[in-house]
Amino acid sequence: MNARYTDNLERYADLIVHVGLNLQKDQELLISAPISAYEFVRHITIKAYEAGALHVMTDFYDEELKKIRLEKSSEEGLKVFPHWKQKGYIEMAENNVALLNLIAPNPSLLREVDPGRVALLNKVSAEASKEFSAYIGGGKISWLIAAYPTEEWAETVFPELSKTDAAEKLWDTIFYTTRTDREQTVERWEQHINELNEKASLLNDAQYTKLHYTGPGTNLTIGFHPQTKWISAQFTNDKGIPFVPNLPTEEVFTIPDKTSVNGVVTSTKPLNYGGTLIKDFSMTFKDGKVVDFSAKEGYDTLKNLLNADEGASYLGEVALVPHNSPISNTNIIFNNTLFDENASCHIALGRALSVCVENGKELNPEELNAIGFNESAIHVDFMIGSGDLAIDGEKPDGTIHPIFRNGDWV
Structure with a gap:
């Protein structure tokens, strides 16, 4: 990786922690991310602790496992939801835990999967998450959605390029659109807001x-x-942040x-x-x-x-x-x-x-x-x-x- 990429990545992580989440001293952080983003999650975790985070937790997921479930599970199995996990999210929200959701979607992943089964799984998940969604929609806690580019996603954006070149170009584009490709990123974001x-x-x-x-x-x-x-x-959360x-x-x-x-x-x-x-x-x-x-x-x-x-x-x-x-x-x-x-x-x-x-x-x-x-x-x-x-x-x-x-x- 060249120095320019490293500098941009550093600024992107700073932007996530200090502007997006505006993480406070002694605040806890939960990072939800795809397994492909583990290195960047480590980088953000370091930034969070440097900002004074009390505890950083991670919740990794794999989109391929979701596809396997949609293809192989019974219809009754698609209705099963881990309510213990949702209760945990609600408990963390009640304790002012900040939430970072790193997304790295593969837009074509479920192209061949029965739309009815996808709709059923989405509906079950949405219904089960309704109580927690109120914390998000109401801005009660600090939360952030930010992107992590993968080769699978990049291929759909730049199909004329190789996987490696497409991913590199997508990274560069994300740096540009998030204003992290130049110095004084935080100051420029304050002006933009x-x-x-x-x-x-x-x-x-x-x-x-x-x-x-x-x-x-x-x-x-x-x-x-x-x-x-x-x-x-x-937004301003319930703590005035x-x-x-x-x-x-x-x-x-x-x-x-x-x-x-x-x-x-x-x-x-x-x-x-x-x-x-x-x-x-x-x-x-x-x-x-x-x-x-x-x-x-x-x-x-x-x-x-x-x-x-x-x-x-x-x-x-x-x-x-x-x-x-x-x-x-x-x-x-x-x-x-x-x-x-x-x-x-x-x-x-x-x-x-x-x-x-x-x-x-x-x-x-x-x-x-x-x-x-x-x-x-x-x-x-x-x-x-x-x-x-x-x-x-x-x-x-x-x-x-x-x-x-x-x-x-x-």
Whole structure:
């Protein structure tokens, strides 16, 4: 490995510990990661202890074992979930343990697996994880999703290259998109977050009641309750500590009134859901619910996703991302939602985020439901932005203001 790679890796690990997690002295950390990332996990563990971590724990997994289970297990076996593990996660959350989820997906891993079996396993997992998901969606604890590139993932992004060259290029791209390819990474991230917070403040000051989206295959209106707010991907946990749960991030976002979504929307990038790609898909919404949909690839997976539970066919997030951004400007389809959603405006099916509600952590389910808050075991982002997207905001008095033109902020 050359010196430049080593320096970038060092900055990436620093970014994860000091900006993403903002790990505090005497705080515990749980790292969930694929077995292929063990060396990088060791590197992050060192950084965490140097930052004053009390204890660093690891939870390794192997996607190939998931594939074997899907292919070989009985249907009853797919319904088995290790509840002891979920209880452990909840206990750690109650004790302010920070969570790092390193992801290294193989987008084509489950291409030949029965979508019905994949949907069953995803549903069982989502239902069992619902209580813990509240700690994440509410920003109650510090958590972070960051990427670790593997040869399998890199091959799907750069199929024209050898495995080794593809992985090296993916690493370089991740360093670029996370701003870890240059000095003063932490300082540049502080500036970036401040700029995103300024955008969120402008949207909140405008008090838009609706957004109107128009673009190729898209004519969609999304309504909002006055009690919801726009935020950047900088949360504050229950201890008052700020953290950034996604690296990279280019979005400002809020939640819709679940019953105030109408029209047609068309995806602009593939969606990797549970190891299966869904491509070239569109959805029609009426009073918030998906009433029709199509997909050129992954139709059954999309169908199972929408049928996961009652809330799965309603929206839980609306995010604005400029077409002119480091991720988008790479002109790369990452086949990974963490990156693709930050290259494009996106919306999410399923669970809404209580951090986007004024005093959301203090409201009970009935109070949240009254403002159009969507409940679901799933939360799946998909990309709808492009250089042709226009978005207009409607104010309470009915006046219309342009927000996006040609995919970028006005």
